[in-house]
Amino acid sequence: MFPISEKARRSVLDEAERLRLLSSTERDLIRLVHEPGYSRWLEQIKSIGGCSHPIYLAGYTTTRHALTGEILRHYDTSSEPGGRMPVRCRNRRETRCKPCSYLHAGDTFHLVRAGLLGGKGVADNVRHHPRLFVTLTAPSFGPVHGADGRVCRPRRGGGVCEHGRPVGCNQRHEETDPMVGQPLCRDCYDYPGHVLWHASAGKLWNRYCHMLRRHLATAAGITQTALRDHLTVSFAKVAEYQKRGAVHFHAVIRLDGREGPSSPPPLWATVSLLSDAVMSAAERVEVQAPYSLATGERVIKWGEQLDVHPIRSDAFTESAVTDSAVAAYVAKYVSKSVGDSGGIDYRIQDLDSIRLAPVNSHLRALMATCWRLGGLPELVGLHLRAWAHMLGYRGHVLTKSRHYSTTYGELRAVRADYQRGGVLALEDQEAVTESSWRYVGSGHSPAEAEIAYGIAEDLATLRDIRREMISEGWKYAA
Ligand SMILES: [Zn+2]
Ligand SMILES: [Zn+2]
Ligand SMILES: [Zn+2]
Structure with a gap:
């Protein structure tokens, strides 16, 4: 009818169609960039490294001069976008928040490394103390398929277990083969033994530390009480699924003098003496699991596979087990969780969620065993139901002795002070701080999540470029 208005009509329709086709993320993005505080919000997200699950807080902090009452500093979220400010989620798991897990892994690296080389408030001479890198394992609970490049479980002439399943496996499995880690026969596999071992592993470690001191004392020909006058045993350990x-422990074990890291250990406390004690104590130590008719008597011990390596200084590059390599190795594991080994990293509420969990049948059987045994009154102290998602293990990923090195809290405090430019140095005596904060929300909308992801990626790229420039000798580029 009217060619011009027809064209106009079509363009209006095209625009409507285009908007309709926009994904909800794109619509959210349009909303976000039009909000008045958008550029400030970007700044905030940058300052928390693009954290993927920030916690939003509202409140204020006022710093006054203690005597005059004069306001030295005041920060209030009322002028911030949405009247709130984001802080990092600080999750250590890579699957939850990549930028925060990266930061946490970095802190772990420095924490472990300071215990080996000194620095961060730790005496430099720790590098001359006897130091070992030790791996303690869980025993076998039944044969599983392996991927070490060889034939899995060679067995000529076949043979079957009492359940009619082959007792050997002549395949060569790739690392990615879903069979790897699965038992050859699920009915032969000792599931109760496996979860009871996990539930007692923390206790086994503690008792092991005592046993280690006892074996050191015996080697030195003194009593355990007298040992305290000569040396301290320090450690940091990480759990790996x-x-x-099954959980493995990787531990740095160090001998210090009686005052801790700042004092030298006695001359007789050598690497080989420590090494012998580490091995003999590992062989001897055991824990009795609580008795139950369902599981019988169970004695919890370390597995036969035990690795003990002296830690070399970084200067001796021909050794693979150096200060920095060990620190990096431990740091890598703190960002991992049972989720990275095919498990889940959230708590289980009931048997149904075990049935529906996106895990392989072996892990499901371990969780179900936790649930079943966790319901028995005599095993209630092991808290197997609460830790079913961790397959019964309820220890921290990283634990360390009091004297090992610095703490996460101190590393964070140093970083926070550095970010503030160290301006609050005078506050201790002359200023008083009053603050009030409350939680107002957490997480990102779909568009916010994409932008935060982009920021985190940019920061990671920048970090890589800087590292490369530094290693190329551009020392002043950073
Ligand atoms: Zn985070
Ligand atoms: Zn196999
Ligand atoms: Zn069987």
């Missing part, structure tokens, strides 16, 4: 769903 293997493919079969």
Whole structure:
């Protein structure tokens, strides 16, 4: 009818169609960039490294001069976008928040490294103390498929277990083969033994530390009480889930003098003396699991596989087990969780969620065993139901002795002070701080999540470029 208005009509329709086709994320993005505080919000997200699950707080902090009452500093979220400010989620798991897990892994690296080389408030001479890198394992609970490049479980002439399943496996499995870590026969596999071992592993470690001191005392020909007058044993250890769903411990064990890291250990406390004690104590130590008719008597011990390596200084590059390599190795594991080994990293509420959990049948059987045994009154103290998602292990990922090195809290405090430019140095005596904060929300909308992801990626790229420039000798580029 009217060619011009027809064209106009079509363009209006095209625009409507285009908007309709926009994804909800794109619509959210349009909303976000039009909000008045958008550029300030970007700044905030940058300052928390693009954290993928920030906690939003509202409140204020006022710093006054203690005597005059004069306001030295005042920060209030009422002028911030949405009247709130984001802080990092600080999750250590890579699957939850990549930028925060990266930061946490970095802190762990420095924490472990300071215990080996000194620095961060730790005496430099720790590098001359006897130091070992030790791996303690769980025992076998039944044969599982492995991927070490060789034939899995060679067995000529076949043979079957009492359940009619082959007792050997002549395949060569790739690392990514879903069979790897799965038992050859699920009915032969000792599931109660596996979860009871996990539930007692923390206790086994504690008792092991005592046993280690006792064996050191015996080697020195003195009593355990007298040992305290000569030396301290310091450690940092990390738990790692293997493919079969069992935890391994990797530990740095160091001998100090009686005052801790700042004092030298006695001359007789050598690397080989420590090494012998580490091995003999590992062989001897055991824990009795609580008795139950369902599980019988269970004695909890370390597995036969035990690795002990002296830690070399970074200067000796021909050794793979150096200060920095060990620190990096431990740091890598703190950002991992049972989720990275095919498990789940959230708590289980009921048996149904075990049935529906996106895990392989072996891990499901371990969780179900936790649930079943956790319901028995005599095993209630092991808290197996609450820790079913961790397959019964309820320890921290990283633990360390009091004297090992610095703490996460101190590393964070130093970083926060550095970010403030160290301006609050005078506050201790002359200023008083009053503050009030409350939680007002957490997380990102779909568009916010994408932008935060982009920021985190940019920061990571920048970090890589800087690292490269530094290693190329551009020392002043950073
Ligand atoms: Zn985060
Ligand atoms: Zn196999
Ligand atoms: Zn069987």
